[in-house]
Amino acid sequence: MKPIAVITHVDRADVGLVEEIARERDYPLHLVRPYRGDELPDLGRVGAVVAMGGPQSAYDDHPYLREEQRYLAAAVGDEVPVLAICLGSQLLARALGGSAEPGKAGLEAGMITVKxxxxxxxxxxxxxxxxxxxxxxxPAGAEILARSDRYLQAWSIGSAFAVQFHPEITMRGVNGLLAVEGPKLEKFGVDVAPMRRDAERYFAEGATDSRTLLNRWFDRLPHLLIRD
Structure with a gap:
């Protein structure tokens, strides 16, 4: 069975619900860390690609980000399913002729409503x-799928589906993120405690919306059932 290539951008990345749902469906994952020098796998040997988030900016001049953009463009060109999350969505946009930029509405952090x-x-x-x-x-030709009250949140083009939010994250991932970023946010007057409480409530209730979205994406991967 062809694995799903998961491109991460930080050590100890929380693949979270992507990993959980893949395991439920017996789909193997192949984690790749280009920032550590890992080579991106041959597209003919993977069933799908997931490009995760990270602290980098898509417009940072890192060779591994430029290579990832070329890889994502090739994946869409070969009609390999792509799920692009947060930074991944911004890299995908640049790869296909769009762009990424500092958000005009500033930091969007915590639980949000997507419509x-x-x-x-x-x-x-x-x-x-x-x-x-x-x-x-x-990029031109993309279908805009969803927004929050501040930002574009989801779009698709060809075999690619991109989201700005984090359907993959778990409470463990939120805690890890806030352990690093929380003190910085507090310095800028952001109250982290309500953000954490909202996340705890969401995951205690089962993170239904995240699971539903990811399961829909996995449902569209029948070719993964084809063995080499």
């Missing part, structure tokens, strides 16, 4: 955890 875009053919809606200050500008 379907007008006329979207796929309904993306619900409550999700978000943590970003950059934003993607999708």
């Amino acid at each position: 379907p875009a007008e006329g979207a053919t796929t309904e993306i809606a619900g409550e999700f955890f978000s943590f970003h200050s950059d934003s993607a500008i999708p």
